Amino acid sequence: QVQLEESGGEVVQAGDSLRLSCAASGRTFSSYRMGWFRQAPGKEREFVARTDTSGTSTYYRDSVKGRFTMSRDNAKNTVYLQMNSLKPEDTAVYYCAARSGFYGTTNPSSYNYWGQGTQVTVSS
Numbered sequence: 866q867v868q869l870e871e872s873g874g875e876v877v878q879a880g881d882s883l884r885l886s887c888a889a890s891g892r893t894f895s896s897y898r899m900g901w902f903r904q905a906p907g908k909e910r911e912f913v914a915r916t917d918t919s920g921t922s923t924y925y926r927d928s929v930k931g932r933f934t935m936s937r938d939n940a941k942n943t944v945y946l947q948m949n950s951l952k953p954e955d956t957a958v959y960y961c962a963a964r965s966g967f968y969g970t971t972n973p974s975s976y977n978y979w980g981q982g983t984q985v986t987v988s989s
Contacts, residue, residue, distance in 0.1 A: 867891040867963050867978050873981030876920070879953055885946040887961030887980055895919075895939040898964045900945045903957035903985075912971035913959070914946060924969060930955075951987045958982040969985055 873885040885901070900915040914935040916923045923935050932951075937944040944961055962976035970976075 869980035871980040871983040874985045876986040882949045887944045889942045894942040899944045900962045905957040953989045
């Protein structure tokens with residue numbers, strides 16, 4: 866089992882950068898595939914990025930490609946989401962999630978553990 870806690874969300878202006886962190890508890894963090902998701906008011910939760918257990922393979926939704934970078938540090942039990950060139954449409958609560966499966970997926974229902982979320986607000 867793993868517990869997740871996101872941090873780093875805040876109010877920024879369009880074009881700014883922000884780095885989100887997700888700290889995990891437990892000694893088996895390196896065995897989990899990790900994902901970032903977001904949910905804007907009135908919308909469904911959507912996939913943002915995912916990485917494999919080592920962090921060498923990453924995958925992004927089209928709208929964030931080239932702007933967002935997901936990474937992980939297994940020694941620190943932490944996963945990151947570096948967000949550059951932020952846009953107002955990036956405004957949402959951002960969640961990290963852990964999955965114990967054998968393959969990567971963008972489906973939120975396939976992730977076993979979730980953090981409580983951190984709010985990112987991008988003003989125009």
